Amino acid sequence: xxxxxxxxxxxxxxxxxxxxxxxxxxxxxxxxxxxxxxxxxxxxxxxxxxxxxxxxxxxxxxxxxxxxxxxxxxxxxxxxxxxxxxxxxxxxxxxxxxxxxxxxxxxxxxxxxxxxxxxxxxxxxxxxxxxxxxxxxxxxxxxxxxxxxxxxxxxxxxxxxxxxxxxxxxxxxxxxxxxxxxxxxxxxxxxxxxxxxxxxxxxxxxxxxxxxxxxxxxxxxxxxxxxxxxxxxxxxxxxxxxxxxxxxxxxxxxxxxxxxxxxxxxxxxxxxxxxxxxxxxxxxxxxxxxxxxxxxxxxxxxxxxxxxxxxxxxxxx
Ligand code: NDP
Numbered sequence: 001x002x003x004x005x006x007x008x009x010x011x012x013x014x015x016x017x018x019x020x021x022x023x024x025x026x027x028x029x030x031x032x033x034x035x036x037x038x039x040x041x042x043x044x045x046x047x048x049x050x051x052x053x054x055x056x057x058x059x060x061x062x063x064x065x066x067x068x069x070x071x072x073x074x075x076x077x078x079x080x081x082x083x084x085x086x087x088x089x090x091x092x093x094x095x096x097x098x099x100x101x102x103x104x105x106x107x108x109x110x111x112x113x114x115x116x117x118x119x120x121x122x123x124x125x126x127x128x129x130x131x132x133x134x135x136x137x138x139x140x141x142x143x144x145x146x147x148x149x150x151x152x153x154x155x156x157x158x159x160x161x162x163x164x165x166x167x168x169x170x171x172x173x174x175x176x177x178x179x180x181x182x183x184x185x186x187x188x189x190x191x192x193x194x195x196x197x198x199x200x201x202x203x204x205x206x207x208x209x210x211x212x213x214x215x216x217x218x219x220x221x222x223x224x225x226x227x228x229x230x231x232x233x234x235x236x237x238x239x240x241x242x243x244x245x246x247x248x249x250x251x252x253x254x255x256x257x258x259x260x261x262x263x264x265x266x267x268x269x270x271x272x273x274x275x276x277x278x279x280x281x282x283x284x285x286x287x288x289x290x291x292x293x294x295x296x297x298x299x300x301x302x303x304x305x306x307x308x309x310x311x312x313x314x315x316x317x
Contacts, residue, residue, distance in 0.1 A: 005097045005108045006032045007317040008307055010081075011088050012115035012249075014045025015293040016283025018072035019300030020113045020307075025079035027308045029317055032109065033076070033083045034102055036116065043085055044069035045117045046284070047293055050142050051133050056293055068293075088116075093256045093276045110316040111278045111307045114257075114265060115300060116249040118284040118291070123157065123242060127213045131240075135219025138242045140166035141292070144173050148218065151175050152238035155222045157210050159183060163243035164192040170241065171201035178235055180205040180224060208233070213240050248285050264288050272303035278314075280307050 008024050010017050013035040024031040035043035047053060047065035054062040063071075076083070086102035097108040120138030122128060128136060137143040140156070144166075154174035156167040159181035167179045179196060184206040186193045196202050207228045214221035214234065222240050224233045248264045258266045258275040265274055265281040272280045282303035283296035311317035 005110060006030070007109065007311055008032070008111045008113065008304075009034065009098070009100050009107050009109035010113045010115060011091075011100065012036055012045065012117055012283070012285070013043045013073065013083070014047065014069070014115060014117045014283055014296060015072060016117070016285075016296040016300035016303070017045075017113070017115035018069075018076045019297040020115060020282055020304040021076040021081040022072075022079060023301050023304035024113075024307065025076065025081045027304070029304075029308060029311070031081050032107055033081055034088050034100065034107075035083050035085045036087050037085070044073070046120070046139075049133070050137075050139065052146060053142065053293065054145060055141070088252055091252060091256050093253075093279055096278070098279070110314075111280070111311055113272075113280045113282055113300070113303045113307055114253065114274070114285055115282045115296075115303070116252075116285050117296075118246040118248045118264075118288070120242060120246050121244045123210055123244065125210055125212045127215070131213045131215055131219050134217060135215060135238060136213055136240045136242070140170050140241045140243070144170050144239075144241070149173050149239045153178065153236050154239040154241065155180055155210075155235060155237045156241045156243055157181075158243035158245070159186045159188065160243065160245065161188045161192050162245070164188040164196040166241055166243045167202050168195060168199060170239075171199060174201070174239070177202050178205050178222075178237070179203070180208050180210065180222070182209050182227060183207065205233075205235075210240065246284070246288065246291070248288070250285060262288065272299055272306050278307075278310060 007029045008031045010033040050065035090101040092099040155178045208224045212223045222235045265286040280303040282299040
């Protein structure tokens with residue numbers, strides 16, 4: 001067990017975690033960060049799985065996702081954030097100071113910011129690994145405007161609000177957008193449903209699932225199966241966008257902190273506070289609405305400012 005008690009431990013190293021670290025370090029809180037691997041992924045969060053990021057302000061020519069996260073990390077490091085490339089295996093938020101146990105280190109901390117993000121669900125079709133980022137994406141807002149999708153048929157998989165939102169967004173770029181849903185009724189809210197059904201550039205493909213992506217280096221089509229008739233159908237497509245939901249990375253916090261039914265961390269409206277005083281959440285681990293790098297960074301900043309204020313009020317830092 002460690003003797004030293006940290007002021008602030010940050011769990012997760014995406015835009016939310018690093019922004020929190022930059023603010024906390026500059027406020028002399030000397031933060032300690034668990035960078036995490038997110039179950040076999042990599043430190044740095046979801047941006048490390050994308051290519052060009054064209055909507056992060058300050059980079060008018062766009063920037064590669066992993067490169068952007070390297071810059072975030074460098075900035076955290078510059079102000080003295082201590083980082084360890086381990087996943088967190090267990091936390092104890094029931095006793096103070098809090099305990100965070102990583103793969104091989106254990107840390108005690110007065111305050112914690114959780115920024116472990118979320119993972120876009122994948123379909124696990126046979127060609128997925130090969131064509132990931134080469135036409136298959138889990139984020140239309142991130143990738144939809146890339147040149148190789150322009151004026152080409154595109155496919156969105158899913159039937160929720162995200163699927164409709166992404167399909168609608170993609171109509172700006174694609175020649176047609178096929179919205180492929182496994183049932184014959186959308187899950188999306190009424191207003192979004194109506195929007196999709198009215199849009200002339202969106203063609204619904206009901207009762208169908210993706211069997212595989214077609215293409216050698218880049219996606220050239222989507223192989224579907226109709227679940228009612230078992231009929232296969234191949235659509236010509238330059239892009240396949242998964243919108244089948246995200247899974248928040250909160251497994252390790254179950255039983256320690258209040259979660260929503262969907263697994264996302266519940267925060268108090270208008271704050272980054274969780275139900276445990278001194279534990280804050282930032283980024284996609286609580287935000288299932290916007291899910292953008294820049295909004296995650298914004299909440300990371302807010303969480304650090306709230307943690308700093310709370311530690312000050314309690315006379316802990
Ligand atoms: P949802 O869980 O609401 O929807 C996921 C969709 O993917 C469902 O239609 C589901 O089908 C389908 N799906 C899931 N797994 C598979 C699979 N293996 N194969 C094929 N299809 C699959 O996720 P969303 O990301 O759409 O939304 C998450 C939350 O965020 C919701 O509460 C939503 O309202 C909210 N949101 C709000 C927005 C807004 O207000 N503007 C924008 C985006 C999201 P089925 O319906 O059959 O279960």
